[in-house]
Amino acid sequence: MDRPFSKMNGLGNDFIVVDARSRAFEADPETIRRLASRSEGIGCDQFVLIGASESADASIRFWNPDGGEAGACGNATRCVAWRLMEESGAGQVSLETAGGRLEAWRRGPMRVAVDMGRPRLNWRAVPLAGPADTLAVDVPEAGRLGPAICLSLGNPHAVFFVPSAEAAEVGRIGPAVEASSLFPERVNVGFAEVRSRSEVRLRVWERAAGLTRACGSGACAALVAGVRRGLVDPEARLELDGGDLEIAWRADGHVLMTGDVEVEFEGRLP
Template identity: 55%
Template sequence: MARPFLKMNGLGNDFVVVETRSGPFAPTPADVRAIADRTSGVGCDQLIAIDKAEDADARVRFWNADGEEVGACGNGTRCVGWLLMQSSGKDEAVIETRAGRLIATRAGERLVSVDMGPPGLDWDQIPLAAEHDTRALDVALFDHPALSAAPGCVSMGNPHVVFFVDDVDATPIATIGSAVEVHPLFPEHVNVGFAQVLAPDRIRLRVWERGAGLTQACGTGACAALVAASRRDLVGRHAVMVLDGGELHIEWDDRGHVIMTGPAAVDFAGELP
């Protein structure tokens, strides 16, 4: 039976979103890869399923383009939050994920804020294979002149390592990102961010996403980069993150929660065979 889907994006980070509350949806890794394939499938960075939930508006599952199910996706959560609020007519949506409960709220016309909760900062929360200082790793992950500063590590429900560089656009992200993604220090592999601090409240960011490669935008990556930079006193507790697909506003608030605000867009509808 064909199953309807929506193609959505958050700053160009694109998703196939499937409504599954009417029946079970259990794609295999091969199914996910087929859907995500940009030549023979629909094409996306992540596949998202919206399931029924007992005490929330929905439970949401995420798969990367390589077929692996993952715990969190910031831009995807924002898109789902917008859909749920459009459906209910409310200004808030409660979303259960493998990484915990997230709250999405309206922030303007097609703008959504998501409370991503507190970041994980301990080495075993990332997780790392051994104990290290996550504020500034004392391990050389890749030998390249652009990586002169020690990276920081943050979990936003998924693992991130953030390198601070002088010029993001001159950094060979695919070469470094693909190698660091599978470094043995990260037993669950890792999302690799490259951040260039432009001002105390502005960061240029590109992210090599675990299982998806270089994307137009990464919501959890933007959250992780703000936290990593703030821990090093490179920026304050909030900043505009300048991604290839556009801008996100990230705040690490007084409660210790990370709030992500940005747009959500619907591209088209279709049916999966």
């Protein structure tokens, strides 16, 4: 499997990135699990594969550490977009994903903005196990947190607003909500603390990955949830464990995410 790869991260949310545009790569679950293992492999929050596309500059696919494929990953999208723009010298790039075509722009030497598309707010799109008002979903496993706001940004999210993100029992409640029968595809769980109408502190339990330093689609989901609840403005700064993201839910319904990326090292798969 002698193949070049890049180890990249967005605010500490880290990825193994492999370019398969000119040479196919067999991303089977066992291979993904071995590479993603922090004790036996390279270690990552997601494995990312760049492929050719007939409708965009490239395609991009994501896998969680358990070997299951994910529909979206905002921070990984920014990392791949940066890499492609570095390669071409362009200031904009388009990416084909399972959730649709995404556009990204350079915003600085190591800073990228990506249009994450329109959030899907219908219960079927999340998806939930049955009909529900996605603005107030009662999740028994959440205990006293109150109802969650649920939505999809290519992957499912449940957002809880809490008095203190630091005090939230993310490691206990997160996995319980992730595995709830309400979510047939499991769910990313956000714990959001509103500090002002333009500032939100967020911690995320990511499905199949656990507590992550940053979750780009989770930050977008928290902003959308806050706007729907009337708690925040359509543009805000989301403070995650690994750093800040600027999120805007624009008038055209699209969610724009802007943040920094980092290349940790380059290597070859063993």
